[in-house]
Amino acid sequence: xxxxxxxxxxxxxxxxxxxxxxxxxxxxxxxxxxxxxxxxxxxxxxxxxxxxxxxxxxxxxxxxxxxxxxxxxxxxxxxxxxxxxxxxxxxxxxxxxxxxxxxxxxxxxxxxxxxxxxxxxxxxxxxxxxxxxxxxxxxxxxxxxxxxxxxxxxxxxxxxxxxxxxxxxxxxxxxxxxxxxxxxxxxxxxxxxxxxxxxxxxxxxxxxxxxxxxxxxxxxxxxxxxxxxxxxxxxxxxxxxxxxxxxxxxxxxxxxxxxxxxxxxxxxxxxxxxxxxxxxxxxxxxxxxxxxxxxxxxxxxxxxxxxxxxxxxxxxxxxxxxxxxxxxxxxxxxxxxxxxxxxxxxxxxxxxxxxxxxxxxxxxxxxxxxxxxxxxxxxxxx
Amino acid sequence: xxxxxxxxxxxxxxxxxxxxxxxxxxxxxxxxxxxxxxxxxxxxxxxxxxxxxxxxxxxxxxxxxxxxxxxxxxxxxxxxxxxxxxxxxxxxxxxxxxxxxxxxxxxxxxxxxxxxxxxxxxxxxxxxxxxxxxxxxxxxxxxxxxxxxxxxxxxxxxxxxxxxxxxxxxxxxxxxxxxxxxxxxxxxxxxxxxxxxxxxxxxxxxxxxxxxxxxxxxxxxxxxxxxxxxxxxxxxxxxxxxxxxxxxxxxxxxxxxxxxxxxxxxxxxxxxxxxxxxxxxxxxxxxxxxxxxxxxxxxxxxxxxxxxxxxxxxxxxxxxxxxxxxxxxxxxxxxxxxxxxxxxxxxxxxxxxxxxxxxxxxxxxxxxxxxxxxxxxxxxxxxxxxxxxxxxxxxxxxxxxxxx
Numbered sequence: 001x002x003x004x005x006x007x008x009x010x011x012x013x014x015x016x017x018x019x020x021x022x023x024x025x026x027x028x029x030x031x032x033x034x035x036x037x038x039x040x041x042x043x044x045x046x047x048x049x050x051x052x053x054x055x056x057x058x059x060x061x062x063x064x065x066x067x068x069x070x071x072x073x074x075x076x077x078x079x080x081x082x083x084x085x086x087x088x089x090x091x092x093x094x095x096x097x098x099x100x101x102x103x104x105x106x107x108x109x110x111x112x113x114x115x116x117x118x119x120x121x122x123x124x125x126x127x128x129x130x131x132x133x134x135x136x137x138x139x140x141x142x143x144x145x146x147x148x149x150x151x152x153x154x155x156x157x158x159x160x161x162x163x164x165x166x167x168x169x170x171x172x173x174x175x176x177x178x179x180x181x182x183x184x185x186x187x188x189x190x191x192x193x194x195x196x197x198x199x200x201x202x203x204x205x206x207x208x209x210x211x212x213x214x215x216x217x218x219x220x221x222x223x224x225x226x227x228x229x230x231x232x233x234x235x236x237x238x239x240x241x242x243x244x245x246x247x248x249x250x251x252x253x254x255x256x257x258x259x260x261x262x263x264x265x266x267x268x269x270x271x272x273x274x275x276x277x278x279x280x281x282x283x284x285x286x287x288x289x290x291x292x293x294x295x296x297x298x299x300x301x302x303x304x305x306x307x308x309x310x311x312x313x314x315x316x317x318x319x320x321x322x323x324x325x326x327x328x329x330x331x332x333x334x335x336x337x338x339x340x341x342x343x344x345x346x347x348x349x350x351x352x353x354x355x356x357x358x359x360x361x362x363x364x365x366x367x368x369x370x371x372x373x374x375x376x377x378x379x380x381x382x
Numbered sequence: 383x384x385x386x387x388x389x390x391x392x393x394x395x396x397x398x399x400x401x402x403x404x405x406x407x408x409x410x411x412x413x414x415x416x417x418x419x420x421x422x423x424x425x426x427x428x429x430x431x432x433x434x435x436x437x438x439x440x441x442x443x444x445x446x447x448x449x450x451x452x453x454x455x456x457x458x459x460x461x462x463x464x465x466x467x468x469x470x471x472x473x474x475x476x477x478x479x480x481x482x483x484x485x486x487x488x489x490x491x492x493x494x495x496x497x498x499x500x501x502x503x504x505x506x507x508x509x510x511x512x513x514x515x516x517x518x519x520x521x522x523x524x525x526x527x528x529x530x531x532x533x534x535x536x537x538x539x540x541x542x543x544x545x546x547x548x549x550x551x552x553x554x555x556x557x558x559x560x561x562x563x564x565x566x567x568x569x570x571x572x573x574x575x576x577x578x579x580x581x582x583x584x585x586x587x588x589x590x591x592x593x594x595x596x597x598x599x600x601x602x603x604x605x606x607x608x609x610x611x612x613x614x615x616x617x618x619x620x621x622x623x624x625x626x627x628x629x630x631x632x633x634x635x636x637x638x639x640x641x642x643x644x645x646x647x648x649x650x651x652x653x654x655x656x657x658x659x660x661x662x663x664x665x666x667x668x669x670x671x672x673x674x675x676x677x678x679x680x681x682x683x684x685x686x687x688x689x690x691x692x693x694x695x696x697x698x699x700x701x702x703x704x705x706x707x708x709x710x711x712x713x714x715x716x717x718x719x720x721x722x723x724x725x726x727x728x729x730x731x732x733x734x735x736x737x738x739x740x741x742x743x744x745x746x747x748x749x750x751x752x753x754x755x756x757x758x759x760x761x762x763x764x765x766x767x768x769x770x771x772x773x774x775x776x777x778x779x780x781x782x783x784x785x786x
Contacts (some may be wrong), residue, residue, distance in 0.1 A: 042540050043582040046533035053531050077490045078536050081521065085485035085531045092483060117488075151464055186464060320568055323547035323593075324494055 029063040032056040033070035036086070037079030049082055056086050061094045061101050064125070068108055071118040084121065091125040100129050109137065116146035116369075123149060142183035147370045154184045158192065174200050181209075185371035187265065187327045210327070211365045211373025212266030213286050213343065215381055217242055217256040218273055221249040221280030224348050229281040230305060230319055236283040236344060237309065249280050256285065258381030263363070265301075265327045270347060270360040277349060277360075284345040284362060288376045290336040296374050298343075301329035302362040305348030310334050311341055321350045322357040328371070336366070336376065406770040407452045411505035411553035412723055413768065416599045417643060418686035420727035420768035427730065427742045429756045429784045436772055436783040437479030442470050444778045445502030446551060446721070451476060451769040452510040455527055458781055459515050461501035466493045469501060471515045471525060476770065479783060483529035491519035491538030495549025498721075498763075503551035505597075505765075507561070514561050514578065518550040522563065524581060533581035543569035551595040555609060557622045560584060562609045566594035573598070573611050575625050585625025589613070594638045596652075597684075601644040603629060604665030610649060612642050617651050619663065629663045640679050640723075645687035648672065648705075656680050658692060660708065673708025677701070683723040686731075693745070695720050695733055700743060700750065714750040716741045721763035734775060738762045758782065 025031065035052045039045040056063050067087045073080035094100040105122045108114055127133045134156065141153040157180035164173035177196050181204065184190045194204040207214055222234045235246050240256075248254035259273045270282045298308055298315065303325035308316040316332045349360045366374050412418040426434055443462030450457050454477070460470040469487040474480065493501055495518065506515040512532055516522045520537035538544050544567050552564035561576040571589040576582060590613065598611040600622060608619040608628060614636055619629040636659075637652035644650070651659040656679045660672035678694035678701040679685060685694045691711065692703040697718035702711045717735055724733045729746040730753065738758035744751040760777040767774040772785030 039534075043533060043535050043576075043580060046535075046581045049534075050530075050532050057530070073488055077488075077539055078534065081487045081490065081523070081534050081536065082531060084487060085523075085525075085529075088485050089483070089529060148464070318545065320545050320547055323568075324496065326494065329494055329547075 027055055029056055029059045029066035030070065032059075033066050033083060036082040037070055037072075037076040039076075039078050039082060041078075053082060053086055057089045059090070061090065061099045063090050064094065064101060064122075065104055065108065068105075068114070068118040068122055071121060072115050073117050080117070087121055087125070091128070095125070095128055100125060102126060102129060112145055116144070116149070120146050120148045142179070145370060147185065150183055150370055151186055151189065154180050154186075154189050157183075158189070161196065174202075178202075185367070191264075206264035207266060209373060210265060211367050211376070212261070212264075213288060213364045213366060213378065214261050214266060215286060215378045216259045216261070216268055217285045217381070218259050218268075218270065218282055219246065219254050219256050219285070220270065220274045220282035221252065221277040222246070222254065222283070223249045223279070224281045225249075225279040225351065227319075227348075227350065230348055234281065234283070236285065237346070240283075240285045240342065240344060242285070249277065260381065261363075266363040266365055267301075268362055270349075270362070271358070276358060279351040280349050282347045282349070282360065284347060286343045286364075286378065288336065288341050288343060288366065288378055290338055290341055290374075290376050293338050294336045294374055296334060296336055297367045297369060297371070298332045298334050298364065299328045299330070299367055299371070300332070300345070300362065300364045301325050301327050302345075302347055303359045304350070304361070305346075306330070306362065307346035307348075308332060308364075309342075309344040309346070311337065319348065321348075322352060322354075322359070325359070325361065325363075327363060327365070336374075406768075407508075407510070408448075408767040408769045408774075409450055409452055409509065410507040410555055411448060411597045412641070412643075412684060412765055413725065415601075415644065416555065416597060416641065417645070418684065418723055418725045418765075419688055420725065422727045422768055422771060425727050425730065425768065425771065425773060426784050426786070428754045429740070429758075431758055431760075434756075434784055436785045438780055438782045439474060439479045439481065441472070441776070441779050441781055442484075443468070443502070444500040445776065446499060446763045447502050447505040447553070447776075448722075448765040449767045449774045449776055449781060450506050450508045450513065451767060451774070452508045453527060455482065456767075456774065456781070456783075457506055457508055457513040457515075458776065459502040459504075459506055459517065461489075461493075461517065466495075466501040469517045469519065469521055471506070471513065471523065473513075473527070473529060474781070476772075479781075485523070485525060485529055485531065487517075487521050487523060487534070489517070489519040490521055490536040491544065492547060493519060494547040499549040499551055501549075503549060503595075505553040507554050507556045509556055509578070512578070514554055514556065516554045516563060518546075520544055520550075520565070522554075522581070524561075524578070532579075535576075535581050537563070537565065541565075541570045541572075545569040546593055548593055553597040555598050555600055557600040557607050557609065560622045562598055562600075562611075562622065564594075564596070564598050564611055565589075566592060566596075566611075566613060568593060573609070573620065573625075575609075575620075575622060584623075587620055587625050587627070590616070592638070596638060597641040599642055599644050599649075601649070601663075603663055606665075608663075610642060610644070612636055612651055614638050614654065617642065617649070617661075628665075629667050629669070631661055631663070631669050633659065637679075639682055641684040643685055643687055648687075650685055650687055650692060652679060652685065656694075656696065658685050658694065658703070660705070675703040675708050675710070678703055678710075681719065682721045683733075686724055686726050688726045688745075691745075693724060693726065693731055695724050700724065700731060700733060700741075702745070702750070712749055714743060714752070716743075716752075723765040725766050725768060727768055732766055732773065734762050734766060736761060736763060738775075738777065740775070
């Protein structure tokens with residue numbers, strides 16, 4: 001008897017331990033959210049996911065906050081796309097029955113420690129409940145960590161500036177444009193503001209605003225006939241020496257050529273800077289000084305094959321040719337260390353002959369997660 | 383005799399989905415079987431912004447996808463937001479246009495594309511029980527008629543080498559419980575057969591890396607149901623249940639934009655130079671080439687085969703070709719450009735140009751007769767849908783139901 005009691009006690013303790021440590025019951029909304037966040041690749045877990053989704057959407061308005069707390073598209077892009085429609089379903093029903101927990105959602109939106117994408121999701125439910133939500137909250141979101149909320153805050157200011165202009169209040173409009181510029185990160189909005197401010201003789205340093213890497217050294221052409229150079233680690237990939245010369249395509253002597261782009265979005269035209277070679281690789285090298293270690297986004301664009309190496313590490317590779325190019329075409333998360341950082345791009349040109357397939361170009365800017373320029377500097381080439 | 387009846391009933395069930403579909407439903411890109419034909423009678427012929435509309439509703443964003451309809455519901459996809467990163471599946475009540483539900487997703491693949499297209503380019507497919515929505519980002523979701531998410535796939539998450547920054551537009555098709563996902567691109571190109579119930583792969587057939595916007599077509603080949611996927615130099619048909627190639631036809635210069643069609647044992651393959659090639663596929667894998675009709679297509683629209691004739695759209699004309707001889711019967715001038723494919727019902731051809739002008743042609747006689755030119759004055763790139771006495775037209779930001 002005396003030996004059974006401790007065993008029973010241990011069994012009880014083990015049975016209740018998870019709750020004691022704060023774990024959720026298996027079918028609680030939070031547990032269902034986690035189950036959806038763990039759905040794997042190629043639909044592994046879809047069947048169980050459907051069951052969890054159904055249960056979660058039967059939770060009523062109480063399911064909304066757990067979804068928001070577990071909503072993290074970076075941690076689980078697949079999970080986020082199970083959770084967003086679950087939130088839609090619950091919010092739709094809560095709006096219909098007028099049971100949307102507006103106070104809790106408002107608190108969630110206002111707490112910038114919450115995931116930016118989840119805050120945006122909550123904001124959209126509030127906006128559906130009350131269109132005045134935009135005017136109420138957006139003015140305070142000009143520097144918000146959510147790119148979408150920030151974009152809407154800028155858009156609201158642009159609307160206001162337009163209305164002021166139509167009312168003939170030009171100086172007030174200028175003030176509003178300048179304020180909008182402080183928060184604007186998306187290139188289309190920034191350029192709209194810069195264009196508007198020209199009317200007052202204000203020139204916006206777009207390169208600085210975007211965080212453009214402007215000072216480059218180019219080395220080309222290296223052999224890429226028939227796509228052969230993509231996997232070849234030519235000498236610059238093993239270490240850049242700006243004084244070095246290399247044997248390039250067709251036995252040409254390749255040297256590093258300094259190129260400073262003046263383009264607002266940082267475009268570097270290799271055809272103009274070097275020569276329009278086909279079936280060729282161009283390396284582009286830049287050094288940037290960072291005042292501290294920073295988690296950043298490398299936002300690149302190229303109409304050619306592109307690899308990005310940062311401090312010797314390959315962080316991005318995409319081989320697609322002549323299918324368009326834009327600023328922020330590729331957004332890659334990475335790090336800068338304190339001090340000098342080496343950025344090397346491998347820009348591959350193919351051999352298509354069509355007139356629309358001749359560009360050989362790239363651009364790069366360094367930003368935070370909303371697209372605002374991060375602090376860095378570059379030494380100008382002599 | 384009983385065997386023949388059983389076979390006819392069986393085939394009817396296969397091509398009508400799984401019992402929930404009604405005769406007048408419009409279940410996929412270009413309707414049942416991808417034919418562009420509706421069995422509806424007495425469809426409206428005249429409409430405008432202020433007349434002839436049963437209802438119209440605002441949409442949250444652009445889409446080239448056509449609406450699909452089943453069991454009294456209209457399903458539409460759209461994309462919105464900065465860089466089109468928000469993806470929408472919407473469901474409306476067929477009779478009233480009342481929004482029943484909307485579910486959203488975030489793009490997990492690239493949203494880069496040519497301005498003419500967008501992320502809601504592929505048309506969803508429905509069997510009446512569920513709607514399967516594929517986006518150009520490689521996001522793929524299955525929702526039941528009540529808006530419950532049945533499953534979701536991030537194809538770019540699964541296969542990161544997928545890439546097409548011109549924008550993907552091929553639509554999925556459904557046969558025998560297998561959802562066929564066309565994914566031709568310049569990276570990891572494939573045609574995959576997914577279990578429609580779970581979204582998991584039944585088979586994945588590797589394809590040549592290339593851009594291609596053609597939608598597959600399903601057709602009976604002997605005892606089997608085949609899914610044909612055409613690209614620039616090869617049309618291949620796979621057994622929909624096994625993913626094995628059971629027929630192929632190599633020909634340089636096949637189209638990568640207008641989709642092929644199938645009628646009465648013949649495949650009408652589209653050519654990149656506006657021609658249509660009629661080929662009879664045999665169950666043993668052989669082919670019989672019947673004819674090649676030149677200059678019957680241009681740009682984006684796909685051909686329609688109807689009552690012994692082949693109809694096509696160029697930038698400036700509706701074309702009509704005799705199926706027996708492959709020769710041109712007539713051309714009728716209309717104002718293009720057209721992104722939307724023509725559709726035919728009850729002896730009338732409907733062609734909607736990019737400015738929202740809808741031409742209605744009576745095609746019953748030896749020569750066509752233009753019955754109406756209907757202006758919506760709205761940008762329309764999506765192929766119309768037809769169901770239960772109404773025509774559904776989708777613009778960049780509106781869905782119109784033309785009918786009483």
